[in-house]
Amino acid sequence: MAGGTTFLAIAYIAMIGIIGGWTWQMLHRLKDLSSRLAAAEASLALAETDGAADTSDSSEEE
Amino acid sequence: MRAGFAKLAVALSILGLLLASITLWLGFTYAPAVNPDDWAAPEAYRILFWHVPAAWASFLAFTLLFIGSAAWFLSRAEWGWKLHVVGAHLGLVYGMCVIISGPIWGTAEWGTPWDLTDVRLNTYAILAALSLFLVMGHQTQGDSEESRDTFSTVGLFGFLLVPLTIVAIRFWQKRHPGPVIGGGEEAGLAPDILAVLLFGLFSFQVLVIGHAMLVWAVNETELRLAKVQREIDNR
Numbered sequence: 001m002a003g004g005t006t007f008l009a010i011a012y013i014a015m016i017g018i019i020g021g022w023t024w025q026m027l028h029r030l031k032d033l034s035s036r037l038a039a040a041e042a043s044l045a046l047a048e049t050d051g052a053a054d055t056s057d058s059s060e061e062e
Numbered sequence: 063m064r065a066g067f068a069k070l071a072v073a074l075s076i077l078g079l080l081l082a083s084i085t086l087w088l089g090f091t092y093a094p095a096v097n098p099d100d101w102a103a104p105e106a107y108r109i110l111f112w113h114v115p116a117a118w119a120s121f122l123a124f125t126l127l128f129i130g131s132a133a134w135f136l137s138r139a140e141w142g143w144k145l146h147v148v149g150a151h152l153g154l155v156y157g158m159c160v161i162i163s164g165p166i167w168g169t170a171e172w173g174t175p176w177d178l179t180d181v182r183l184n185t186y187a188i189l190a191a192l193s194l195f196l197v198m199g200h201q202t203q204g205d206s207e208e209s210r211d212t213f214s215t216v217g218l219f220g221f222l223l224v225p226l227t228i229v230a231i232r233f234w235q236k237r238h239p240g241p242v243i244g245g246g247e248e249a250g251l252a253p254d255i256l257a258v259l260l261f262g263l264f265s266f267q268v269l270v271i272g273h274a275m276l277v278w279a280v281n282e283t284e285l286r287l288a289k290v291q292r293e294i295d296n297r
Contacts, residue, residue: 003103003105004103004104004105004106004170005105005106007103007106007109007166007167007169007170008105008106008108008109008170010166011106011109011112011113011162011163011166011167012086012109012112012163014159014162014163014166015112015113015116015159015162015163018155018158018159018162019079019082019155019159019269020079022155023075023079023273023276026075026273026276026277026280027072027075027276029280030068030071030072030276030279030280030283033280033283033284033287034068034283036287037283037286037287037290040287040290040291040294041290043294044290044293044294047294047297051297
Protein backbone atom coordinates (compact mmCIF):
# COMPACT_ATOMS: atom_id res chain seq x y z
CA MET A 1 0.00 0.00 0.00
CA ALA A 2 1.21 3.51 -0.81
CA GLY A 3 2.69 5.55 2.03
CA GLY A 4 1.17 8.60 3.71
CA THR A 5 3.35 10.96 1.65
CA THR A 6 1.95 9.53 -1.59
CA PHE A 7 -1.63 10.06 -0.39
CA LEU A 8 -0.67 13.57 0.73
CA ALA A 9 0.73 14.36 -2.72
CA ILE A 10 -2.31 12.94 -4.53
CA ALA A 11 -4.71 14.94 -2.32
CA TYR A 12 -2.90 18.24 -2.90
CA ILE A 13 -2.50 17.66 -6.64
CA ALA A 14 -6.26 17.04 -6.84
CA MET A 15 -7.15 20.13 -4.78
CA ILE A 16 -4.69 22.39 -6.64
CA GLY A 17 -6.09 21.04 -9.92
CA ILE A 18 -9.69 21.76 -8.92
CA ILE A 19 -9.14 25.26 -7.46
CA GLY A 20 -6.44 26.34 -9.93
CA GLY A 21 -8.21 24.91 -12.97
CA TRP A 22 -11.56 26.41 -12.05
CA THR A 23 -10.03 29.84 -11.29
CA TRP A 24 -8.15 29.78 -14.61
CA GLN A 25 -11.35 28.84 -16.44
CA MET A 26 -13.32 31.69 -14.81
CA LEU A 27 -10.57 34.28 -15.46
CA HIS A 28 -10.35 33.17 -19.09
CA ARG A 29 -14.13 33.36 -19.45
CA LEU A 30 -14.26 36.85 -17.91
CA LYS A 31 -11.51 38.06 -20.26
CA ASP A 32 -13.26 36.54 -23.28
CA LEU A 33 -16.66 37.97 -22.34
CA SER A 34 -15.17 41.42 -21.60
CA SER A 35 -13.50 41.60 -25.02
CA ARG A 36 -16.72 40.45 -26.75
CA LEU A 37 -18.72 43.03 -24.79
CA ALA A 38 -16.27 45.81 -25.72
CA ALA A 39 -16.54 44.82 -29.40
CA ALA A 40 -20.35 44.67 -29.24
CA GLU A 41 -20.57 48.06 -27.50
CA ALA A 42 -18.21 49.59 -30.08
CA SER A 43 -20.37 48.13 -32.84
CA LEU A 44 -23.52 49.53 -31.21
CA ALA A 45 -21.92 52.98 -30.81
CA LEU A 46 -20.88 52.92 -34.49
CA ALA A 47 -24.41 51.96 -35.54
CA GLU A 48 -25.80 54.86 -33.47
CA THR A 49 -23.32 57.31 -35.07
CA ASP A 50 -24.22 56.07 -38.56
CA GLY A 51 -27.91 56.32 -37.74
CA ALA A 52 -27.50 59.91 -36.55
CA ALA A 53 -25.47 60.81 -39.67
CA ASP A 54 -28.13 59.30 -41.95
CA THR A 55 -30.84 61.33 -40.21
CA SER A 56 -28.93 64.62 -40.57
CA ASP A 57 -28.15 63.86 -44.28
CA SER A 58 -31.80 63.25 -45.08
CA SER A 59 -32.91 66.42 -43.26
CA GLU A 60 -30.32 68.47 -45.22
CA GLU A 61 -31.65 67.07 -48.51
CA GLU A 62 -35.18 68.12 -47.57
CA MET B 63 -17.98 50.60 -11.93
CA ARG B 64 -18.38 47.21 -13.66
CA ALA B 65 -14.74 47.15 -14.73
CA GLY B 66 -13.66 48.15 -11.20
CA PHE B 67 -15.70 45.32 -9.65
CA ALA B 68 -14.23 42.77 -12.09
CA LYS B 69 -10.70 44.00 -11.37
CA LEU B 70 -11.29 43.73 -7.61
CA ALA B 71 -12.69 40.19 -8.11
CA VAL B 72 -9.58 39.16 -10.06
CA ALA B 73 -7.25 40.81 -7.51
CA LEU B 74 -8.97 39.12 -4.53
CA SER B 75 -8.95 35.73 -6.28
CA ILE B 76 -5.24 36.00 -7.01
CA LEU B 77 -4.54 37.21 -3.46
CA GLY B 78 -6.54 34.27 -2.10
CA LEU B 79 -4.56 31.83 -4.26
CA LEU B 80 -1.32 33.40 -3.05
CA LEU B 81 -2.38 33.12 0.61
CA ALA B 82 -3.52 29.51 0.08
CA SER B 83 -0.12 28.74 -1.48
CA ILE B 84 1.61 30.27 1.57
CA THR B 85 -0.60 28.09 3.80
CA LEU B 86 0.55 25.04 1.87
CA TRP B 87 4.20 26.06 2.16
CA LEU B 88 3.82 26.71 5.92
CA GLY B 89 2.00 23.41 6.31
CA PHE B 90 4.94 21.54 4.85
CA THR B 91 7.78 23.56 6.40
CA TYR B 92 6.62 25.34 9.58
CA ALA B 93 4.02 22.95 11.01
CA PRO B 94 5.69 20.20 13.06
CA ALA B 95 5.21 16.48 12.48
CA VAL B 96 2.65 14.66 14.65
CA ASN B 97 3.49 11.80 16.98
CA PRO B 98 3.85 8.72 14.72
CA ASP B 99 2.61 6.46 17.53
CA ASP B 100 -0.81 8.16 17.52
CA TRP B 101 -1.52 7.97 13.79
CA ALA B 102 -1.46 5.21 11.17
CA ALA B 103 -0.24 7.65 8.48
CA PRO B 104 1.32 10.60 10.34
CA GLU B 105 2.61 12.34 7.16
CA ALA B 106 -0.88 12.48 5.66
CA TYR B 107 -2.21 14.70 8.48
CA ARG B 108 -0.95 17.73 6.50
CA ILE B 109 -3.96 17.30 4.19
CA LEU B 110 -5.93 19.15 6.88
CA PHE B 111 -4.25 22.50 6.01
CA TRP B 112 -6.40 22.74 2.87
CA HIS B 113 -9.13 20.20 3.65
CA VAL B 114 -10.55 22.06 6.68
CA PRO B 115 -10.33 25.59 5.13
CA ALA B 116 -11.98 24.26 1.94
CA ALA B 117 -14.81 22.84 4.07
CA TRP B 118 -15.30 26.19 5.81
CA ALA B 119 -15.18 27.98 2.45
CA SER B 120 -17.89 25.63 1.19
CA PHE B 121 -20.04 26.47 4.23
CA LEU B 122 -19.76 30.16 3.31
CA ALA B 123 -20.75 29.23 -0.26
CA PHE B 124 -23.78 27.28 1.01
CA THR B 125 -24.71 30.30 3.16
CA LEU B 126 -24.67 32.49 0.03
CA LEU B 127 -26.79 29.83 -1.68
CA PHE B 128 -29.30 29.95 1.18
CA ILE B 129 -29.51 33.78 1.27
CA GLY B 130 -29.85 33.93 -2.51
CA SER B 131 -32.47 31.17 -2.62
CA ALA B 132 -34.50 32.81 0.16
CA ALA B 133 -34.30 36.25 -1.52
CA TRP B 134 -35.51 34.80 -4.82
CA PHE B 135 -38.19 32.61 -3.27
CA LEU B 136 -39.65 35.27 -0.97
CA SER B 137 -39.31 38.48 -3.00
CA ARG B 138 -38.32 37.44 -6.54
CA ALA B 139 -35.15 39.50 -6.14
CA GLU B 140 -32.91 39.21 -9.22
CA TRP B 141 -29.81 39.66 -7.07
CA GLY B 142 -31.04 36.72 -4.99
CA TRP B 143 -31.04 34.45 -8.03
CA LYS B 144 -27.53 35.62 -8.98
CA LEU B 145 -26.34 34.90 -5.44
CA HIS B 146 -27.97 31.46 -5.62
CA VAL B 147 -25.97 30.70 -8.81
CA VAL B 148 -22.74 31.97 -7.19
CA GLY B 149 -23.31 29.84 -4.06
CA ALA B 150 -24.08 26.69 -6.08
CA HIS B 151 -20.91 27.06 -8.19
CA LEU B 152 -18.64 27.67 -5.21
CA GLY B 153 -20.30 24.97 -3.12
CA LEU B 154 -19.42 22.53 -5.89
CA VAL B 155 -15.80 23.70 -6.30
CA TYR B 156 -14.92 23.66 -2.59
CA GLY B 157 -17.16 20.67 -1.92
CA MET B 158 -15.23 18.66 -4.52
CA CYS B 159 -11.95 19.58 -2.79
CA VAL B 160 -13.32 18.27 0.51
CA ILE B 161 -14.98 15.16 -0.95
CA ILE B 162 -11.81 14.16 -2.83
CA SER B 163 -9.17 14.98 -0.20
CA GLY B 164 -11.18 13.46 2.70
CA PRO B 165 -11.38 9.90 1.35
CA ILE B 166 -7.71 10.07 0.30
CA TRP B 167 -6.80 10.85 3.92
CA GLY B 168 -9.28 8.20 5.10
CA THR B 169 -7.60 5.59 2.91
CA ALA B 170 -4.20 6.48 4.40
CA GLU B 171 -5.36 6.73 8.02
CA TRP B 172 -8.35 4.40 8.36
CA GLY B 173 -7.56 1.98 5.56
CA THR B 174 -10.94 2.73 3.97
CA PRO B 175 -12.02 5.83 2.01
CA TRP B 176 -15.57 6.00 3.37
CA ASP B 177 -17.76 4.91 6.25
CA LEU B 178 -21.46 4.81 5.42
CA THR B 179 -22.34 4.86 9.13
CA ASP B 180 -20.56 8.17 9.83
CA VAL B 181 -23.11 11.02 9.86
CA ARG B 182 -20.61 13.81 9.08
CA LEU B 183 -19.30 12.08 5.96
CA ASN B 184 -22.77 11.35 4.62
CA THR B 185 -24.40 14.75 5.27
CA TYR B 186 -21.44 16.49 3.63
CA ALA B 187 -21.62 14.14 0.63
CA ILE B 188 -25.32 15.03 0.21
CA LEU B 189 -24.42 18.75 0.38
CA ALA B 190 -21.77 18.36 -2.34
CA ALA B 191 -24.14 16.25 -4.48
CA LEU B 192 -26.80 18.92 -4.06
CA SER B 193 -24.51 21.64 -5.41
CA LEU B 194 -23.58 19.37 -8.33
CA PHE B 195 -27.31 18.88 -9.04
CA LEU B 196 -27.89 22.65 -8.95
CA VAL B 197 -24.97 23.53 -11.24
CA MET B 198 -25.95 20.83 -13.75
CA GLY B 199 -29.59 21.86 -13.47
CA HIS B 200 -28.77 25.52 -14.20
CA GLN B 201 -26.87 24.45 -17.30
CA THR B 202 -29.42 22.01 -18.68
CA GLN B 203 -32.80 23.53 -17.71
CA GLY B 204 -34.21 26.63 -19.32
CA ASP B 205 -34.17 29.79 -17.21
CA SER B 206 -37.78 30.34 -16.12
CA GLU B 207 -39.52 31.44 -12.96
CA GLU B 208 -40.67 27.85 -12.34
CA SER B 209 -37.17 26.37 -12.66
CA ARG B 210 -35.77 29.11 -10.41
CA ASP B 211 -38.43 28.26 -7.80
CA THR B 212 -37.49 24.59 -7.94
CA PHE B 213 -33.77 25.21 -7.63
CA SER B 214 -34.28 27.77 -4.86
CA THR B 215 -36.32 25.23 -2.88
CA VAL B 216 -33.45 22.75 -3.21
CA GLY B 217 -31.02 25.48 -2.08
CA LEU B 218 -33.14 26.27 0.98
CA PHE B 219 -33.45 22.59 1.92
CA GLY B 220 -29.74 22.01 1.37
CA PHE B 221 -28.74 24.67 3.86
CA LEU B 222 -30.40 22.66 6.65
CA LEU B 223 -27.59 20.16 6.16
CA VAL B 224 -24.92 22.78 7.02
CA PRO B 225 -25.65 23.05 10.78
CA LEU B 226 -26.34 19.30 10.83
CA THR B 227 -22.94 18.64 9.24
CA ILE B 228 -21.19 21.01 11.66
CA VAL B 229 -22.71 19.48 14.81
CA ALA B 230 -22.48 15.87 13.55
CA ILE B 231 -18.91 15.46 14.82
CA ARG B 232 -19.92 16.71 18.26
CA PHE B 233 -22.95 14.46 18.76
CA TRP B 234 -22.43 11.44 16.50
CA GLN B 235 -18.65 11.25 16.08
CA LYS B 236 -17.58 7.91 14.74
CA ARG B 237 -14.74 7.97 12.22
CA HIS B 238 -14.35 11.60 11.24
CA PRO B 239 -12.01 13.40 13.69
CA GLY B 240 -13.64 15.70 16.23
CA PRO B 241 -13.72 19.49 15.86
CA VAL B 242 -10.22 20.99 15.75
CA ILE B 243 -11.43 24.37 17.02
CA GLY B 244 -13.66 24.61 20.09
CA GLY B 245 -13.63 20.87 20.56
CA GLY B 246 -12.44 20.82 24.17
CA GLU B 247 -9.09 19.89 25.70
CA GLU B 248 -8.77 16.51 23.97
CA ALA B 249 -9.15 18.05 20.52
CA GLY B 250 -6.43 20.63 21.08
CA LEU B 251 -3.88 21.05 18.31
CA ALA B 252 -0.23 21.98 18.78
CA PRO B 253 0.03 25.80 18.70
CA ASP B 254 2.13 25.84 15.50
CA ILE B 255 -0.30 23.54 13.70
CA LEU B 256 -3.26 25.62 14.89
CA ALA B 257 -1.55 28.84 13.73
CA VAL B 258 -1.05 27.45 10.20
CA LEU B 259 -4.62 26.13 10.15
CA LEU B 260 -6.04 29.51 11.20
CA PHE B 261 -3.96 31.21 8.51
CA GLY B 262 -5.38 28.67 6.04
CA LEU B 263 -8.94 29.42 7.16
CA PHE B 264 -8.34 33.15 6.59
CA SER B 265 -6.72 32.47 3.19
CA PHE B 266 -9.65 30.40 1.95
CA GLN B 267 -12.18 32.98 3.15
CA VAL B 268 -10.36 35.61 1.05
CA LEU B 269 -10.26 33.15 -1.85
CA VAL B 270 -13.95 32.25 -1.67
CA ILE B 271 -14.96 35.94 -1.49
CA GLY B 272 -12.75 36.64 -4.55
CA HIS B 273 -14.27 33.65 -6.35
CA ALA B 274 -17.81 34.75 -5.46
CA MET B 275 -17.12 38.19 -6.93
CA LEU B 276 -15.52 36.56 -9.99
CA VAL B 277 -18.60 34.40 -10.72
CA TRP B 278 -20.81 37.44 -10.14
CA ALA B 279 -18.70 39.52 -12.58
CA VAL B 280 -18.87 36.75 -15.23
CA ASN B 281 -22.67 36.52 -14.86
CA GLU B 282 -23.05 40.31 -15.05
CA THR B 283 -20.87 40.51 -18.17
CA GLU B 284 -22.87 37.69 -19.81
CA LEU B 285 -26.15 39.52 -19.14
CA ARG B 286 -24.75 42.83 -20.38
CA LEU B 287 -23.43 41.18 -23.56
CA ALA B 288 -26.80 39.54 -24.24
CA LYS B 289 -28.52 42.93 -23.78
CA VAL B 290 -26.16 44.75 -26.17
CA GLN B 291 -26.52 41.95 -28.74
CA ARG B 292 -30.32 42.26 -28.55
CA GLU B 293 -30.02 46.02 -29.14
CA ILE B 294 -27.81 45.40 -32.18
CA ASP B 295 -30.24 42.80 -33.55
CA ASN B 296 -33.17 45.18 -33.16
CA ARG B 297 -31.53 47.85 -35.35
